[in-house]
Amino acid sequence: MKKIVSASYEDFCRDFTLNVPANFNFAFDVLDRLASERGDDVAVVHVDDAGVRRDYTFGWLHGQSCRMANALKQRGLRKGDRVMLILYRSIEFWVSMLALHRLGAVPVPSPAQLMPKDIVFRVNRANIRGMIVESSLTGRIEEARPQTETLDVLVQSGKGCLPAGWSDFHDMVQQASADFPRPAAPAENAGGDDPLLIFFSSGTTGMPKMVEHNHLYPLGHYMTGAYWHDLEPGDLHLTLADTGWGKALWGKFYGQWMAGAAVFVYDFRGKFVPAELLRIMAENRITTFCAPPTVYRFLVREDLSQYDLSCLRHCTTAGELLNESVYADWLAATGLPIYEGYGQTETTLQVATFRNMQPKPGSIGRPVPGWDVVLMDAGGNMCPAGEEGEICVRVAEGAPVGLFKGYLDEPEKTASVMFDGYYHTGDKAWMDEDGYLWFLGRVDDLIKSSGYRIGPFEVESALVSHPAVIEAAVTGVPDPLRGQAVKATVVLAGGYEAGEALTKELQNHVKKVTAPYKYPRIIDYVDELPKTISGKIKRAEIRQRDEQA
Incomplete structure (x- = not known):
């Protein structure tokens, strides 16, 4: 896809189109093409907790993911099988995701904070068949295993004793073939509307729901990488997110590569240290950066003049409201505004502030091209400027690329948010006269006080x-x-x-x-x-x- 340059938001909405290939599969249609055309270019720059940097090319990722796909296939995994990944920010996460995309198996990215009871719940709830886990977490899986019903493919990555019934990640890859052609048989060839991955929602108001996305989901993140992160070929992008959550796929995987950039991974395992992050960013010459507002709040408390951030040219944030004073402090110290955005586990980027827009600190921006976003009151009426309403997405004439398929095995919950031709986000906002949206919070979180x-x-x-x-x-x-x-x-x-x-x-x-x-x-x-x-x-x-x- 060729990135367009628009002088205004209105021109951007008019000119942007998204090409959706038939039976799209990111591993075959994007990664393999990048490996063929730019095999020696760096795809991932990885800095581990000890500060050791390793660069991985598109060609290397192609070979390793083909080997892993073959190894998993030899162990019986097939299209549609669900596989939980708990791999921190190790490079094995990227290899595993691509391998599962090739197989048509369905990854379930999961955070390292899960305890045995959480693992039991998720494995049984999602009928998970396989686990690919970092060695420091294997003990939790072993503790949970007796209470699970479907696990039979277990893979451990990293150093450590290999429990009975487990396979070693690196032995598997080393012994498997690097040739994995795209399957021809429909029973094996995954793409298009087939399930791509499952996220468990955060569970802020109850038990986590299973959010299912199809193989078009990565295409939705072309907007994230190319336009919101404003990436160009040669850029090195850092999104500060753990691979157990959807935000990692917003900023560490699909859209960044489609935009021609490389992904920077800071694989710290302990407590977040603002000064250490700034040092890593300066030493590795990060060009674009995305983090939640909380991180920016910590960073502006540091003496930013002590760090060479001269390569940094574009900054974004999402996940909560950006405080105006933090925006001002960051702008004063770096000369860079922070561009806000909004989306959910169920979606890709829905609303954002782009480079062709003037940022308004505290506003999440305007609807993303391709997303017909409206504000609706409790009666289903459109809200005028200045009036608060629920953020809804019109789907009557077709869902935008990146919207989830539904809540897996919970049709009633899917129906509770997908009705009357709209997807109802459950989030409230108001719109100003310029069309910018101002986020208020979850519908249930609003406070009614003295009218x-x-x-x-x-x-x-x-x-x-x-x-x-x-x-x-x-x-x-x-x-x-x-x-x-x-x-x-x-x-x-x-x-x-x-x-x-x-x-x-x-x-x-x-x-x-x-x-x-x-x-x-x-x-x-x-x-x-x-x-x-x-x-x-x-x-x-x-x-x-x-x-x-």
Whole structure:
């Protein structure tokens, strides 16, 4: 695909088209072509926890993934079989994903934080047949195995004792053939609308759902890489995400290669250290960068003048609201604006700020070309500018490329979000006069206080702009006069002490930063916020605790 250059957002929407080949399969149609045309070019730059850098080419990935596909086929895996991957950010993740795409088997990327009970639930829920796991996690799988029903192909990567019944990743690859032609038989040839992968949702409001995507999903991320990340051939892109979550495939896999760039992987295993990330970015001359706003908040607290970020030319963020003060601090230190975006596990990029748009700090941007995004009220009516509504995607005339197939084995849950010709995201926003969307939060998270409807993100954004606050979660608590009162649950930065004086200071700060009626009348100080294993705040759990109290 040839990247177009548009002077305005309107021109971009008019000119952009996405070519969708018949029976598209990323491994055969993209990776193999890159290996043929640019086999010696670097595809992945990997820096491990010890700081050792290794460069992997497209040709190397082609050979290794063909070998792994053959090895897995020899062990009985076939098209449609589901395989859980727990591989941190090791290069084996990329090899395994491509191998499974070739086989038509269905990867289930999973985070390393899963405990045995989580593994039992997911394996049995998804009828998972295979596991490819980093050796430090094998013990958890072994603990879970007696309670699972379908596992029979077990692969361990890395050093460590190999339990009975397991195969060694590197032995498998070394012994297998590097020739894996595209299958001709329909029973083996996967592509198009066939299942590509399954994500388990974060489970912020209940048990995780199985989000199923088809083989067109990677094509949806061409927009992510080429236009939102603004990638060009020769770029080295870093998205700070773990491979257990969908964001890794947004920024570490499909769209970046289709745009001609290489992927940078920082495989740190311990606690996130902002100064160390900045050093890695400077030493490896990162050109484009994507991270959640929380990471930017930590980075701007460092002395950025001590790091050579001169190669960095484009920055993006998603996952939560970007605080305006962080935007301003980053811009002042680097000269670079931060371009926001919005999507879900169920989608690719839906709304974004692109290079041909003026960023508005705090706005997620405008609808992505190809995504017919509207705001609707509870009655199914379109919302005018300035009025809040649910973010919905029109699908009556066909789903956009990148929208999920549905919640696997849960047709009633799929029907609860896919009806009347629209996909209902469950997220609320409002649109300004220029067509920019401003995210408010999940429908269930909105607070109704004294006739006002208050989104938690805007209050949280105001709170974290104060130097005392590292993280904040805003919820509503029952109030006899107001219906609900705004409550903030706050994690403090070092050197600050909870107390009445600080509470007053934070309340006054919020009144100055945003509309005064939104200030938190209650502030609760905690050591950490309840979160899902993907790091999303569980506001529902905070509300439940408050109701019980």
